[in-house]
Amino acid sequence: MDLEEERGVLQAQITNISSTIDSHLLHFAATQRHIDDLDNRGRRNNLRIRGLPETQGEDLTLVLTELLNLILGVPSYNPIIFDRAHRSLRPRGLSPEALRIS
Numbered sequence: 001m002d003l004e005e006e007r008g009v010l011q012a013q014i015t016n017i018s019s020t021i022d023s024h025l026l027h028f029a030a031t032q033r034h035i036d037d038l039d040n041r042g043r044r045n046n047l048r049i050r051g052l053p054e055t056q057g058e059d060l061t062l063v064l065t066e067l068l069n070l071i072l073g074v075p076s077y078n079p080i081i082f083d084r085a086h087r088s089l090r091p092r093g094l095s096p097e098a099l100r101i102s
Helices: 001-044 060-072
Strands: 047-049 085-087 099-101
Touching: 060 085
Parallel strands: none
Antiparallel strands: 047 099, 085 099
16 A cells, blocks of 8 residues: 555544444533433422421431321321432521422
């Protein structure tokens, strides 16, 4: 194989690799948009409860299970599964902040 043929082969490989990279970049951008969309949709399943008094050493999951079962009209021992339950941050001494449930 002479230099011109080798140069042609290398140029074809470079073109092929370049188009593969472009394809991967497009796929990566689409995947990133999809992840962002899923992340944003996941936030839609959160509940915010305001005005629930805070007690020392409370088991927030237990308190929320009892409260939500009462609201739903089901037995208080009915388990409810939460991914997370926490109080929003606030300065001490102020009224109880919102609870977030997901």
